[in-house]
Amino acid sequence: MRVSVTTSVFIGLMASVAFGAPAAAAEKTKFEFWYGLSGDLGERVQDACKKFNDSQSEFEIVCTSQNGYDTTLQNTIAAYRAKKQPAITQIYDAGTLDMMLSGAFVPAKKLMADNGYTIDWNNYFGGIANYYATAKGELNSFPFNSSTAMFYYNVDAFQKAGIDFKPDTWEQVEEAARKLKAAGFECPLAFNFDTWPLMEQFSAIHNQPLATKANGYNGLDAELVVNKTKFVDHVKFFKKMADEKLFVVKTKQLGMDIVPAFTSETCQMIQTSVADHGTIGKTLPEGVKWEVAMLPVWKGTERQNSLVGGASLWVLAGRPEAEYKGAAAFLNYLGTPEMAEWWSTVTGYIPVTKTGFDAMKANGFYDKAPYKGRELAIQSLSFTPTSENTRGIRLGGFTQIRKEFATALEAIFMQNADVQAELDKTVERGNAVLRRFEKTYAGQTLN
């Protein structure tokens, strides 16, 4: 609460300063944009804002980092309740349903139509747009920084261990892990308890549901079923590999997370976001050969598209009309192929529109060394048309559900808890979260 109170006081002060200042030379409409990215990625958002401000003289966007996705959602809620909300806010994937039911936003399509922009909504990749769209496929928010999970492996280590294949299936990953171990590599594959690659992406590409009602798209009464799908066997497989010390747990609590484990060449394989592609390329010692691939599937599986991660931009309700003109102009500006290309180049994120992707492909972006492999993320996201299980995840309190599953994995891998029993218990806990969410929004329906 302290953070949000300070923030709202701060915003209040900023607002009074803004109002109190004598209207200077140009009458620019100012509006605010809050985002969750920090560090290097946060700097790039500032660059984007500056580019927009320099590109025209009518509006001025003021961009403020809230340092983290979850704090952005919390601060947005606090600000909205205090009627001090920004015009645009960046909300991560897991907060999508909270936003959808809030009644606190202007739908993307309405905003652009009201302000006279014609947007080709089909230009967005289906796998990305569906996460943020209504059941009818109309976008509520603007996909912005999008990613998906990838499989990274150290080619030099593979060669030393005499592995001459690319790990496309989990059977091959196991084989590679055994060969790496035999060649003296202590940590063939590193993993942590992040459910995003291990549970959510795995379920999507194997066309397995996380919950009933099309992962929640068809109603708030959805129930988790992930304790009855292929995911259970997958966890058991991971457990077996971990017991044989072929897969190794690497977390912050243990002193080293998976990405540093990979870049320090402690471990030879990881699955993580394509957003880490840039960092990995920059951090691995010069000359080390490494590759990125789509996440492996089990042999005989018909691969489905993977899920989009990252965040989207929401336009909040209750701002003066003039600000919406600016917000629409800014969002339109971000959507241009040039900006899409610039954004994907300076970050590890993928372009969210087909024209953006095509422009980048055409100028040979993906053939150049540091960016090579990133096109696989698009391939993974658009591998098939989305199915009920791969459209996205629309579950209330999903942040908390993720945490419950992470805790379950912790119990399984660190404390030898029984896989099935632990997952059953967690599904029950997760369903309690869903039921409470349903009650909180009683009478509301998903659109």
Added chain:
Amino acid sequence: MDKRAAFRSWWLPSLFALPQIILILLFFYWPAVAVLRWAFTLEPPFGGAAEFVGLANFQEVFADPLYWNSVGISLAFALCGTLSTIFIGLVLALAVDRQLPGSAPFRFLYILPYAIAGPAAGMAFRFILSPERGLMASVNAAFPDFWNPAKYGSHALILVIVVFAWKWAGYTFIFLLAGLQSVPRSLIEAAAMDGCGPIRRAVDIQIPLLAPTLFFLLVIMMTEGFVGADTYGIVARTTDGGPNHGTDVMVYRIVEEAFRGLNYSGASAQSLVLIGLIMVFTFIQFHFIERQVHYK
């Protein structure tokens, strides 16, 4: 005797008190009223229609076995944290009070950790006591799994208590040193002449005379351990409540529930229970323990 000598009217003192009153209303009573209201309703995060649900939120809280787990963990944490901060503070204070040459800078050094924010201390200790790197790595190399707070809840609990004690021992030290210095020198000197060693003098003279200070610290540190902002910060930065709810103290659970789970109602219900618990503790401490404390 006229006690209102300074002010002849009622409005002037009221005016002086006004800023304080406004601040208290704004930052204490207003949130408290919101918590009271939310605990009995289902509050949607963005506001809007909240439905009155009576005691349902409390039922949900009490029906959750993990809630009772967090009550037990909180108790263990607050108790061990309190006792270790007071014990360390006492040992340091007795040492400095002996006025050995060169002991002056240590007063400053012992207080220093108190100035460091809990989360920062937690972050530092996560590295210092990491099982794979840091101080314990070599011990673990000789005795595998001797120390692994990422695996064993008990180790993780020890870890957060160590951080808490490290940070707060300096605080208890200040009070205990001040208390020790008000013990009449003549008593100590007389005892010394009768042949009492330093330990004997501490146990028989100094500590009994410190009883009021010790009691005060007991109440303060128990409350701090239960509801202090540091407790949340330390747990969040060191263990994240884990492994498997091993360090899931009540304040951590409340903040997580409210802000990660956006469950304002459930978190409010838990807050009310926590406030009630603190009141019961304070009552017990004043009612039963204070009787053993002699102020003269």
